[in-house]
Amino acid sequence: MGAGSEGSTKLDLAKAAAIAAADIMNPTDQGGVLAFDANWDWALPFRQVGKGEWISERLAGLQSDGGTDLYKAMVEAYRVIATKQAAIKHVIVLSDGLTDKADFQTLVTRMAHEGITVSTVSVGNDADVQLMADIAKNGKGRGYVALDPQTIPQIFTTETLLISRDLLIEKPVTPTIVTPTGPLKGISQNSLPALRGYVLTYPKPRAELLMRADKDPLLVSWRYGLGQVLAFTSDLSGRWGKDWVAWRGFPQWASQLARDTMRKILETRMRTDFQADSESIRVVTDLVSREGKFLNHLRLKANITAPNRTSQQQIFQQTAPGRYEGRFTPSQRGVHFVTLFAEGKAGEAPLPVATVPYIAPYPKEYRQLKPNLALLSRLAEDTGGEMLDPANFGEGLRRLYTPTPGKSRQGQETWWPLAGAGLFLFLADLVLRSWPTRKVSI
Template sequence: PVRMDLRGKSVSASVALMLVVDVSGSMGGGPGGASKMDLAKEAAIAAVELLGEYDQVGVLAFDDQNHWMIQPTFASDLAPIEEAISQMQPGGGTEIYPALKEAYGALSPLDARVKHMVLLTDGQAPRGDYPGLMQQMRDSNITLSTIGIGSDADTQLLQELAQLGNGRYYDGNDPFDLPRLLVKETQQVQRAAIVEQDTTPIAINPSPATDSIDFRSAPPLRGYVATTAKREASVLLASSQLDPILSEWQYGLGRVLAWTSDARNRWSSRWLEWPDFSKFWAQVVKRSTRPPEDPNRQISVSITGDQARIRLDAQTGAEATERRYLNFLPTTATLTDPRGNPQQVQMPQVAPGRYEALVPVQDDGVYMLNVSQTNADGSIANQSGGFVVPYSPEYRVLGTNETLLQDIARKTGGKMITDPEQAFVHDLPSMAAPRPLWPWLLAAAAILFVCDVGVRRVRITAPELRAGYYAVRRRLGYVDAPLPTRRDIAPDLARAPTITGVARIRRTDHHNGAHTGAPAGAAPRSSRLLAAKQRAARR
């Protein structure tokens, strides 16, 4: 019902944050290629992004001089603020005291409930009148926190400043922790402002939570958290500054109440003795709880497979003779699955006073159900319920299914064992399974058939094999292979079937006296080959 940022007729910041950033030359270094200056920029931008539009921020960079990057302004437009922060560049020495003094002068006149300053530095600096400056800051309700960057920072000075400034000291020995540390500090100071002063709540709007209670007789509260009521909320009790103390609103099917004070002895110590204290809280709790269910409307759910049947029985009258079915009423069911996804379905009427709808349910878990029915007078009746889709039925069997295991062992020729070591004993009979060989035999027959045809039809002599062998060697680069000589070829020629056939024909012609009359010196080449063959045979 309320916002934690403050929005009123006069714009007053909830938080005024002043960042005082060291931009001396030493900030240009850093581990891992990332300078401490770059990390400081990243941290400052991250801190500014946490602020609300009604918060104020200022950024003062310093080395041996002060440089305003951002004068104190509201954080409603972050683009120019982030652009100015990104312009910071390292260079120069380190002068902390003048920077803190100038930042204090800019922060003290601001209208904000929380004024906080954060100092980021990595070096040593001359001493100054820090105790006097810290006293002035305390008198102006300004707090100071410090962050030491790297191992060269003056940790003793930074710890003293944080203690005197009622703030916190952070050791940023690892510069990469700087963004996280500054974000953490900003979140600490960004908490809603606390108003600690006597305040008597004023009744603003009526509600069952405050009925029959006279708050004019209530003692004052000692404090509360300043907030802003949302537009749809109803403020029941407020302070003299019209800050909400008790608010309520309707959110969906539920009702939410926000009490911005406490119920213990810090701010409500006087209320503990107030006679209406118990009555007040009883009415507040009752107002926030779910109203009792309508006995005239009953919800039932039955699950079949992956579908749920939602049923609403609506009727009026307590006695059986007075009961009347509620017919022809628009009815809607809203089902929220275990993942939080809502699904809305219409429930048509299927019988007198009965409305049903089928809804798919696929995930296991708890389903929340709300059924809304619009009455004839326009009022809406809501009925809530829920159901659970359990796990698969197989999860119900928590023990070992020994019957199934025995059946598997019997059908596969195995056995049940009780000792785990028996699983490694090879005492099962070997299994033989016939395999057809005809595919292999058919392939072998095809190969042998081709080889047989080749042997019968193609004859390759030994010289041809030898010549082919040496030709392959020469092609592969073996140039030292000897070439076959005529003497090596002659014995093979004698066995060659072609030459033998020619010699047989010549010999037959010679014995038959078939001479052509050609001179011996002009004998054909075949005769010379025959002579060579005969000489080889005589050897």
């Protein structure tokens, strides 16, 4: 966005437009704001929109210095957006178009060829509307003219909604099976019916593409923790999947997908012992099959979750037939959950074994229940006292409270007169506080 003769007004409206567009975007969408005058600067570098509070905070200090070099700003926007992985890449240019002459046609055509569309918003009575319209045309976007600058935020929201609708591809398309194994085993490509639409997406970096519609992903799978996730970008209702749900192979396809996402458990008989070894804990696990045979050569690992919900992963080593050992150091006192799982083959989800709890007790010094007689004896000796024998405790107390000859002739209790004096003073204070007083007017 740029600013011309009405700098501050246009800039404030541009800020409001960016905030309004972010409010209707999906939290997982990415956005950025490139401000430019004579130079360009990423006022908001690309990141996920989230809840959007950070946008207004970062835009608050944005100021305009005058001048407009639109071409350099668009080159920078093209450089950054081209590296992003997204289903839709779109640029909205807000400017008066009063800039130095440059080869905008070649730049914008190249952007459109690489899937980056460009829309423009002309603002100002002296705006170069023709240049802005040509940029939008070559960029396969839409051109707007804001005769009233107050309409700029509404234009941005309208453009954002239109771009969001481009995510819906509504046309007949026959899916293609990319990976005919796993959940798609036994599904014939020739028997697949057509779909009437799907949502345009892009696969995650580690996702496995199972089916596609044209060149876009239709069915993908990826691992999440110890589980498996499947995403189907069409629907199973009458809008897009009417022919799909009526397909004879639909029950087989749906049931195989469901079974592939179900949690697979390694059926074993297990015994786990926790053995304290200095500050660490040694975990010893014995695994046998249902038939009583040792389970050997497993790539056993464990996720240890602490009370504060942080986790660490440890590798277990086989030390004997069916026996695996690992170590971890408790991060704090409380219950730690140790989830054991066996790594599968490449591309397969791990097989959970079991989750067992371990309670990290208090430190050792709090568990020493025996008295420290040596320390108590030293304290008594240094202070002129003595150690009382627990076996003759009564005799020791009598000796302790018996006056020592030559130091005093008798013992006398003095607690009751002191307690009586304290009670008297307390009652006197209550009486004085509640005693009525006369007020004298002057």
